[in-house]
């Protein structure tokens with residue numbers, strides 16, 4: 001919960017800062033990217049300061065049309081020696097997930113964090129994290145309300161995009177509050193259809209590669225398990241995790257599990273696991289990975305063939 005106490009400290013630090021940097025986790029998703037941009041715009045419009053926004057890794061194509069996307073710069077393009085009065089870290093999870101921009105956190109005079117990931121230790125002296133929030137954007141909205149900040153339609157749309165992407169169009173919602181926030185945003189003027197169109201922004205080669213992988217999937221255990229493969233040649237055509245492959249196969253009636261094997265390079269296989277109503281997290285753990293109950297993954301350092309056989313063996317334990 002964001003109290004007046006937090007708001008006082010937040011306002012004090014921002015008002016007195018000459019320089020501010022904002023970042024999310026490496027390889028930003030919708031929540032990380034949009035939360036960074038929304039925070040920057042809020043600070044610009046409410047405190048008349050212009051924060052620097054950075055990322056590490058890659059921003060997927062489907063987020064390229066998000067408002068003010070160009071506001072966010074690759075971290076190596078910011079002066080190494082630059083030290084900031086305030087660093088704001090959003091949606092990061094663990095220090096390791098921040099990647100290269102962590103050096104700005106280490107050098108900052110004051111660190112603020114806003115996050116909804118479960119963690120043991122936090123980086124921010126001012127920590128506005130809430131593990132129960134469906135997205136970091138939900139906490140930013142609470143900050144806007146409690147601090148009585150001005151919010152324009154761009155900020156509102158960014159928050160909605162973050163919420164939609166992080167909740168899988170509300171499929172993963174566990175607490176009703178996020179619906180109240182979404183309702184507020186719609187009443188404020190946010191339109192959902194244009195956000196949907198904005199996120200339909202993948203390259204043609206990506207969709208062709210992903211649909212071909214779905215078309216060539218192998219079905220095992222009386223069609224209860226589908227295994228799709230993206231080899232190293234096609235891997236570069238992917239955008240993000242290959243959600244289209246998983247999404248297409250998951251629509252098949254009677255299918256219980258979907259596995260996507262991505263040959264990132266020789267002997268390095270990215271594994272995505274989905275269980276329609278059944279858990280896959282234990283299988284991900286067995287492979288040295290992790291994730292959520294019904295959506296998990298791992299990276300396994302072995303040949304495509306060996307990883308596939310290992311996964312089939314593991315599924316023998318749950319599917320007969």
Ligand SMILES: [Mn+2]
Nearest residue numbers: 031091136166
């Ligand atoms: Mn998030």
